Structures are given as C-alpha cells and as structure tokens.
Amino acid sequence: MASNATLFSPGPDNVVGPLAAGTFRSIPMTIGIALVLLVLINTLLTPRVDPREPPLLKPSIPFIGHIINLFRHQAAFHTLLSAESALPIATLQMLNGKVYAIWDPTLISAGLKSKNLSNVPQIRKYVSNLMRTSSEGTAFLTSPEGDDLSIRMLQHVIPKSLKGENNASMTRAALSELSSTFTSLSRPSGSGDTAAEKIQIPNLWAWTRHTLVTATSAALYGPASQDPFRLNPEMETALFDFEASLLLLSLGLPFPSVTAKVGHAARAVLSKGLEPFYVEKKYNHPACSAFVRDRAELLIGEGVPEQDIPRLEIMLPFAGMANTVPTLYWLLVRIITADRETVERLRSEVTEGLLQVRHDDSEAPDGGELKGKIAGGGGEAVLKIGANLVEEKCPLLWAFYRETLRSAVHQVSTRTVMQDTVLQGSGPGGGKEYLLKKGTVVQMAIGAGHARGEYWGEDRNEFRPERFLDAAGKEGGGVGSAKAVRSAYQPFGGGVHLCPGRFFAIAEMMAVVSSVLLAFDFEPLGGEKEWKIPKLGVGSLIDAVTKPADRDQGFGVTLKIKKGWKGVKWRYEMA
Template sequence: MPVADAVSILSQGYTPSIILAVVAVLLIIRQRLAVQLDPKEPPILKPKVPYIGHIIGLFQHHGAYFDKLYARKPMPIATLPMINAKLYIITDPVMAQNAFRHKNLSFDPFTLEFAQRMLGVSDESMVPVRFAGDEKNPGFLAQFLKEIHEAMRGEYLHKMNADVLNGVAVTINELGKTFEPESLFYWLRGTITVATSNALFGSFNPFKDDPALGDALWDFDNGLMGLILNLFPAITFPAAYKGRAKIQEALIKYYTAEHDLDPSVSQMAKVRAALFRRKGIPAFDIGKFELALIHVSTANAIPTLFWNLCFVATAPKTTATIRKEIESIITVSTLDNGKREAVIDITKFDTHCPVLVSSYRETIRLANAQLGARRAMEDTILSDGKNEYLLKAGCDIQLPAGVPHLNEAAWGPTASSFDATRFMSPEERGDSSAKARLEDREQKRSYFPFGGGKHLCPGRNFAFAEILGTIAVLVTGFDVNNRDGGMIEIPKLGRARLGEGVAKPTGKGLTMGARIERRTGWEDVVWKFTC
C-alpha cells in the first residue's frame, strides 16, 4: 500500500488539528526529556537507546558498563543523559583525584540516603545524623569521619591487625595434614568473617559461635541493591531482608548490653557507638547502624583475598619467590610441647616481601572496580590542569576506578593480565631510570581502589595486614591445589555489581573446592603473627 494511502487511512476520522496537537505534545515531551547542557559542562555521551539506554546499560552490565562506554568512546569526562537527569563520569586519573579532594563534591548525601534504606534505621535516629553542623558544632558525619580515621591508626590499628591475624591462626592451626574445603571461597569467607568480627567486636562478638550469622551477612550483601531500592524489600529481596533482620537482632542485643565498652573491643567499634550514644541514638538503632561496620569491613577484603590467593597459587614461580620472602621474616622456635612455632613479623612485609606486596596491589588493580560516588553541592569547576569543566549543583558524579585500572596507556599492552611484579618500585626492579620512574608515577595516579580525599578508605591498612598475613601463612605453610591435587583454575573474574567494590566469584568459581595440604618441613608448625 502506498504511504500516502496508509497515512490517509490512519488519519481518517481525525482532524488535522488533533494530529498537530499530538505532534506538539510529543515535541514538548521530547524537549522536557532532553538534557539541558551548558557549553562548559562535560561533553555528552549519548546512549544507544535514547533517554533510557544508560539506565538499562547500568542495570544490565553493572560496573562493566563503564568499561563498555570507554571502549566505545574514550572520554576523560562525560555527561550521561538519563531520562531528563544527567550523571557525570570521570575516568581521567588527574581529574578523578581532583574530584575526590574537591570540597564541593560530597559523599554525604549518599551516606544519608543509603544508610536509612539499607539499614532500616528509624526517622528519629536519622535526625542527629543529618545534622550538617553550625558555627559552634561540627556536623555529625564530619565528626564521625574524623573519629573513625583516628581509630584506625597507630596502636589501635596494631591491636586490630594482631587480633584478626591471630584469629586466622586459630583456624589454620586446627587444620590437619590435609584439609579439603568444598568451596575455597566459602571457607575463606567464613574464616575471615569470624576473624574480622572478633577483631572489631571483641570477646562478645555475636558472629563468633554462630556461622548462620555469617551466612546472613552475605545474604544481606547479595541483595543490597534491592534493599536500597526499598520497594517492598520483604517480598522482593526476602533473603537479604531476613539476613539484615537476623544480624541486627544480634547487634541490638550486643549494644543493649553495652558490650562495646569491653577492653577487647576495637577502637573503631568503640568510638562509633560512643558517638551514637552521645547524640542520643538508642541501642536499638545503634545495632541497626552497626551492620554497616561489619559489612564494610568484610565485603571487599574477602573477595580480594580470594583472588590474590588464586593468582599466587596458580603461578609456581611467584609462589616460590613469595615463600622465600616470607621465610626471611619468620622466626621459628621450639615450644615446651615439642611443637615448633613459626612467627611471621608482618611489620616487615613492606621491606622484605616486594613480590607479595606487589601481587596484592596487582590483584586489587584487576579485581577492584569501585564506582566512587560524589554529588556536586554547588556549581563547581573541575580541572585536569589543561581543561576546565562545569559540574552543575545537584548532579551526581561517578568515578569508576575499573577504567583507569585497565587502561593500556598507563599499564601497557598487558594491562588486562596479572603480573605479580608490576607494582614493584623501579628501585626494586633494578631500573631507576627517569623513564621507569615516570611510568611508575603515571601508574600510581591511575590507581584509586580505595577512593580518595577525606573519604579515603580508613580500613585500607587493616585490609593490607589481614590479607597479606593470611596469604603468607597459606602459601608458606601449605600447598593450595584443587581437590585432585592439581593446580586450581582461576575462576572468571568479572566486574563488580552496582553497590560492590570488588567482584566476587560466580557460578563454578563459588563452588570451586580445594586441597590445602601442609608442606613438607612445616607439618608440625603452629603459626603466630607479630604486628
């Protein structure tokens, strides 16, 4: 049928004025939906499907969507239109660091919005938390940040490191000659969840004797985005919802009994609870808030440990080098019961174990794709030293670390593969030429797995000690193989989901078993750490 005939059939019964009205409405909708862009704002990166393409892309591909966008069109900074809103993304390392440090670009709105949805805290308890400060008093979040950063330094950090690693040692020392976990990931997850929660919550740690509570934490983690969306979460994300309730019930009992005042408790847990109390928040809501403490302390560290162990256990040369490095910081003595005690001095990791440390940083480079979030609180000019961009007040900014972490311009043609020695310093590699030092500087700039500015992860030094200490003992004291005794296969390392910083293994990777066997010469050894 000719087009003209089709149009006339379609318009039968309609007057031209109705058709004109429909067209006008469509144009108005289009104009309303079109993102208004100041010429000084970052250039627009259009989605393939108009208006909603970026939203679909993010929900479909999670963190990997930013890799896809960058592969399609590498842009240092861009505006993503989303229906009639816009999101800025920054992948240029210099601009990202400037964004992390900029006083107008804040993380606080996300803390406030997400805390309540994620943790289900009461409106009354959010009132003091929302206090932004005045001439006389600092805001709640500013005070909170200052106190938790101070609580993760010096003697407080040493205590936490010693507590977590001696907790790991308890589990390791109980292993027989051969131990075969059905899932390497779940075994590490259970062991580190208990050791970390002991280090945080001390002698009355509710996770200590209740493995179901550890499982509940990971159910919560698995459905975190669903809880944040908050659309009938009891029905839409029942496992996460129940997991949250179970842990919060245990933590409410803990804070009601004021177990956080016990001397065995970490300074980190103590100062947080003390501040909540000073602001009049009841134990009921402190228990709810502090689910965030155990979650943030385990969610990224445990998958990082898993990937680090997989990378090292599948590289015999790296394993051999790391064993030599660790052996140089172990002191062995004979105990009264005739057993030998091997003490690992973790304060020597940096000076004596360059490959171990480098393998950790390299694991993080590949596995960490955190999507640092900030909101522009005022119209703000951001610069990379050459170009300036306007970020409009109220717009959100995303700083996806995964893009610079895999950028060949910084890391060379092997950017997407694991190189255990990549993070050794030019001096450690025996090449301190100007070129090597320049490359090293460029790489350091392109690496921001722990965020930046005043929100730079306060747990990064604890994670360093916990992960490297666990790797050190497993690699030196044991052979880690698959259940048949052959080399394990590294599971597929994907990109983190929205709400995660580090990807967890999926599918077969989750259920990959292992054989952990005491090494010849180390069979009768009891492990310990000095921190």
C-alpha cells in the same frame, strides 16, 4: 505474493479502494510527523550542558539507555563506556536529567579530594532504605544535625579509631585468631595417616570468608563470650547475603520481604544478632576495639534512638569484612594457580623476609639456624607482618597484591556537587578544566581508571603482577611508568575518603597468604590436572571489590602439608 495493500483491500477483485489507498499514501507522512515529534521531544528533554561542562553522551536508547545499562552492568558500565568513548569524563543523560561520570584517574583524584563533592546526600537517601531505622531515627539522621554527625563520623571518629595503638590493638587481636586457625590447620587429626596431611577445601571462597570473618570479628568485638559473630554463626552468611542485596535494598521498594526477600531477611538476622551487644553496652569491654566503641558512643551521645544503633551498625562489619574477603580470595587464587617457578620465588621471599622460627622456645644465634630447625617438624613458626616490611622484603608478593587490587577493585564513588566546582586533571590528555554544576550527581569510577590503556598499556586486561616491578624502573610519564602507575592506582580511594582500615586488612591478608605459601603445597580438588580460574561476578555499585561469579560452587583446593611443617604452632608479630 500479495502486497500488504491487497491483503487489506475491501473488494472481491483485490482492487485497492479509495479509502485504503489514501491510508497507504498517508503512512510516510505519519512516519515523518512522528520523527519530527520524537526529535522535538528529545531536544526539549535533553539536559542543557554548559560548554565548560564535560561532553554530553546520549544513550543509544533515548532517555533510558544509560539507566538500563547501569543496572545491567553496574560498575562495569563505566569501564565499558570509558573504553567505548575514550573520554576522561562525560555528562550522561539520565531521563531528562544528567550525571557526571569520571573515568580518568587524575580527575578522580581531584574529585575525591574536593570538599565540594559530598556523599552526605547519598547517606541521607539510603539510611532509611538500607537500615530500616525508626521514624524518629530517620528524621534525625536526615536532618542538618544528622548531616553533621555523618561528617564527624567519617572525617574524625573513624580515622582516629583506626590509627596508632587503636589499629595495633585490633591487628594483634586478628593475628592472634589467625594463629589459632593455622595452628589447627597444621595439626590435622590422625597424625600417622598420610591422607591426614592433605586438607580438602571444597570451596575456597567459603573457607576464606570464614577465616577472615572470625579473625575480624574478634578484633572488632572482643572475646568470644560477647562477639556477635561467634555467638551467632548465621550472621556470617547473613552479612554476605545482605551485601549482595545492597543495591536492591537501597531502592526502597515497597514490601521488601517480597521484593528483596534474601537481603531483607539477612538484615533482620544482623540487627537481631547485634542488639544484645549494644543494649548491654558490651562495647565498653577493654578488649573491644575503639572502632566499635567510639562509633557507638558518638551515636548515643548525639541522641540516636537506642533501638536504631544495632540497625545502623550492621554497616560496621560490612566495612570491615565485605571487601577484604574477596581481595584475599583473589590473591590466594592467583598465587595458587601460578606456575611452580613463581610460587617458589614467592616462598623464598617470605622465608627470607618474614619468617623466624623458635624451636621449643629457645633462642638461636642467627636467623639461618632458626629457619633450618623448622625442617625437623614441630616448633613455633613466627612471622613478622606489616605492610612496609612486605613491600620491602617481598617485592613480588607485594606486586601480586597490588595487581589483585587493580584487577578486582571496581569501586564507584558517588558524590553530589554542593556548589559549582572546577576539576582539573593531569593525565595524558592534558590538564583541561571541567565545570561541575551544583546539585548534579557525580560517579567516580575507580575501576574504569584501573583499565585505561593510556596508563596501563595494551595488556591492561591481563593479570600481570610484574607490571608493578617494571614500573619502578621506568622514568618519565609514559604508559606503564612509575608516574603513570602512581596516578592511576587508586584501590583505597583518596582524600578524606582514603580507606583508614587498609593497614589492618593488609596485615590479615599477608598473614594468611604467607602461611599458605610456607607450609603447604596445593593442587586442584578432585584430581583435576589444570586449574580453572573462577570468573568475576558483577561488580556492585555499592561495594568495592568484585566477588566470584558463583560463590556457592566455589573453587576447590587440596592443601598438602609440606615436609617438616606438620604440627607447627603459628605466631604473628607486627613489624
């Protein structure tokens, strides 16, 4: 076979000429010079890292490797890199800059509590890109006055509006809507037809989404006559199209109607649907939540242009629905696909711990008699709902809920270091201190912390609710102990950013799950013999809970009304 030199020889006799030979001999020198230059450039562009800072992890592809993988895997990038490096925290090279990545839960907890790590710069960066505010509104919202407004909104207005009676009022409104949903579900048409006792749900994701969106919008905005989501049903789909496009929209690419077509169109549907509610000041209705009203009053009182209020407030229903829907979905999936013995244990807990029954509005002398009357059909089923009550009376159900959050929450909290800060953790690796430099972006990967073996053990990638029951009996701070679980379990964030709406969301989810357990048997749609658990999708860097991989095709379920539960009227009371 001819050599490469022969192929490029100028002579007819395949003799390598002087010029070709010289070129061939210079190739190693050229490669050597290129390698030296590459090393030099890499050295010059590698960010300087203080020995006290987290250790530097360079990308496999110089300069851009971490960026490529971050966009490719999004939140899972951190889980993968955390497992690969086995580090609690690292400095990641991004081009010639750096980002801190925190994976150890105790360091994440310290970061979330630190006042020197702020998300205001991120709000500034994305407010215009995501919500397309006017030039006047953007100028205000990205000014120091706008920064103060963001801090007041996050630290004072929102937490206050979701506490005490404000939260109770919202919860009662949502539970009232859910009672209508399940009362209708328990009374299918054709009451004499056996087939009517089977309810076909072709797409559990779509059903879960609609059930929670309807309940939550009623709690947020008040009666149907002014609720934007019930007046504009297309807003439900638009909300989740917008959510799926958040990362793309946040980049602020030119011509978003082309570069982010679906998200851009969804954003327009949402802002247009919200516009009459805010222009006509319907948030003053007494049934409207303080969460909606207090936010609107602060924005208007601070001089945010009126036309920008609906654009800004498309994030409000996102906050109330986008993470609760997938959490409930995965909880239902895990319960529905559990073995029969486990399902019966869950039913028994709900029956004994949460269920009361009044038949024809008459009082019975003891709970046993009340619960027995439901077997005759009809009547009113009353459930006591509350996070503390469920935790106390339904330990296995509570463990299912916690394990669902551990496995599905992928949240990455992004902050900027406002001044040089030292973080110290207390995990299995010890309490080493790390210096975070002013101006550097920090990504705290809660999802990665939920998958670290030193806290959760070798079965960390399995769905095993019993781990939370086991932890309660384990002393010390070893793997899977109560202390390890307390340290590593952070689905709601922490510090000033601890989710203020978590108790409202828990009440909604427990009302749905308890009712499904009590009144229905379930089987795969279409006569399938075995359940096929849906796959997780890609966890976004902007939201917190992973959606199913294929939302459109979904996960089909047949609900069969249990004997004695047909025609029941449902009611939920706050515990």
